[in-house]
Amino acid sequence: MAIESDVLVVGGGLAGLTGALSAAREGADVRLVSYKQSTLRQASGLVDVLGYTPDGDGPLTDPFAAIQSLPDSHPYRTVGVETVRDALSLFDEAVPTYEGGHTDANALLPTHGGTVKPTARYPAGASAGLASDDRDTLLVGVEEMVDFDAPHVAAHLGAAGVPFDVRGETIRFPGDLRADAKVTRYAKLLDTNGEVAVRGRKVPARDALAQRVNPLLEGEARVGFPAILGDDEPGAIRAALGEKLGVDVFEVPMGPPSLPGLRLEDALFDALDAAGVSIETGNPVVDVDGDDRVERVFVEKNGARIPNSADQYVLATGGFVGKGIESDREGVSEPVFDCHVPHAEDRYDWFETELFGDHAFARYGVATDDDLRPLDASERPEFDNLRAAGSVLGGYDFAAEKSGSGVSIATGYAAGQRAAQEAR
Template sequence: MEATPSPTGGTSVAIDSDVLVIGGGIAGLTATLAAARAGADVRLVSYKQSTLRNASGLIDILGYLPDSDGPVVDPYAAIPDLPSEHPYRIVGTDTVEEAMALFDDAAANYRGGHTDANALLPTHGGTIKPTARYPASASAGLASDERDVLLVGFEAMTDFDAPRAASHLAAADVPFEVRGVTIRFPGDLRADAKVTRYAKLLDTDGTVTVRGRDRPVREALAERVNPHLEGEERVGFPAVLGDDAAGAVREALAERLGAAVFEVPMGPPSLPGLRLEDALFDALDAAGARFETGNPVVGFDGDGEIEQVYVEKNGAEIPYAADEYVLATGGLVGKGIESERDEVYEPIFGCHIAQPDDRYAWSEHDAFGDHEFARFGVQADAELRPTDAADDVAYENLRAAGSVLGGYDFAAEKSGSGVSIATGYAAGRSAAARVR
């Protein structure tokens, strides 16, 4: 550490590392893990908690190509068909595959790595979603499985209307019969109980009172579902079936129901997302990486190369110095990119973001049109270093990863988590290689 002038006056001691990753989403976590496993001393700083708790827990590489009629079967084979500025084209197909191998190792409770093909999973809205990786808890729910399905919703969880979801799935011409029922979850959970409350109760097989009798909750839940079964071989529940003991919860329910049990991915707050967050932070711990959340990066020193950044803590601006930096702060939704009436900009380093001068060209009249703003983001070179308006590298020791990058529409493509993992991996490995 060395004493450096503070922008608020006086001197501060710079907190040093080989690589400093800014941003705690899946791109930042992957960059940190990749750099740490490559032997670098890595620190992650993030203003907010990981956004994974708001994600479904499904990991998409590429679900749809522009103007395609249906879902992509093999996302790796489709990458060469993407525009040249797409992040996948920048890092290359081999890097995407290596990045997913890193993910598979860190998230051992995920499935889908046995094949290059996308899986098709039902969502809580009753649609079919192509995805590359999915939690083991969802694996019995694959839409390609021909076994009949009973979907079970809970009265207090209005986000999952099981009969409606079943009706939508049936209309999608799935290769199985599907019905939906809504039951009251056993016990006296409040109507506004958090998903973690359901999970904890099922984890511990806690006692609930049903018609004046105390019963283990797993047994009581199975007894409420059993009268609705009409020979279905699979039963799907909203994704609240335990956390630390999720596998044991599913096994206990499956035994009592005589059917395979799976979870249907839900919207935020997402228990599968929280489980994935735990797995990735455990991997960071094992790799020796350091991380901290709750404090924003508010400035930096450097011209052509980042010398240090300033992290705001309790009103003071603390310098953090590193040899290499990774920017993984998110896109327009995550506030890694900001917008005003006449400008879109990256707020920490002022990285260039290409945009039409006419604000009305940022979007289309059709809500589901080809919106320019969906592709707003930092442009980068082959090493993911941000470039300026003349396509020159802005900072030699800065790399960008995840949805802060431009050139792709992750919502339309269903590619958000895959791009984050691939570019996070590439940025982390490249940063680590430069400091060894």
């Protein structure tokens, strides 16, 4: 007997989670199935709407104003700017620890690479680090974390012309942690405020960290750490460190594994639980039944093929990185529903010879109608009851535009909402 629901979402990334939440908020019985862990743990945790135009102009001040000038094939043009706003409102409600919803303007945040990134939503823990703030800044790196070279980051920010003086210092993190300790180990130690040995005596970890940073201050009004300041209690940890140091404390978003990304994932799964969404992860969809309509999909679990049926389906399996789009010498394909992916027949037309050139493959994905239904090679819907969302969509280069999270949220919201409204 098949597991039944009104709406079945395939994919557990930002688009899939948003789509499931949107459908549930419309009153649908929603089930989400995902083969892999969410890619959010590999992401910075920042939510970009549009940082640059497809032509490379930017950073953009108002991403919403720029949407109307995007190519017709862009997913933002498909859903419309008001849907983008509505989707972000849903996100703001589901993840109240994020800021940026008070304005249409992009915020400018320093990154662990020493660049300044335009973004529409950002964790509260990063808010004291905005590059538009002119207060002098000390960045503190940790010897054991080679991905965040604080002096290097500070030098790059200074060369980029930020409106404040910035320095970088490196410390040894207090406590007996292995040299290859994961960011979650630092976070857990600060969450529990466990005691660490300092000069032969036991000191709470937060006190010990503040004691190592305090002598480095030279009048700066704010201090930035790599994003390791707790998982369960990041706000309390920042407040405690700020009080002990007499400054505002912020986190600099990091690359994978990303603690802000994990926090965002947890917040969205909490919202799905509260909305009553059924979730199954770790098992792939291996087959599909249906002609003009998807009748059911089969999820492989412990060697068995478990049928799952729904009235409406949402495809949100990701792009090339998430294996939602695949390629080989024969061409480019979407492996779950076998949707058509428009692409050049000659593989040499997929890319440019320049490393940072305008590569066509970056925009490969399924094409859809105005209702986000994937189209076949004749531009007819593959299935009447299937919609696509997120980076499985074609028509945009999310890496160059800094638009990946925004497109995932906007199209996930629209696909989930429309699926729920049409579900019997």
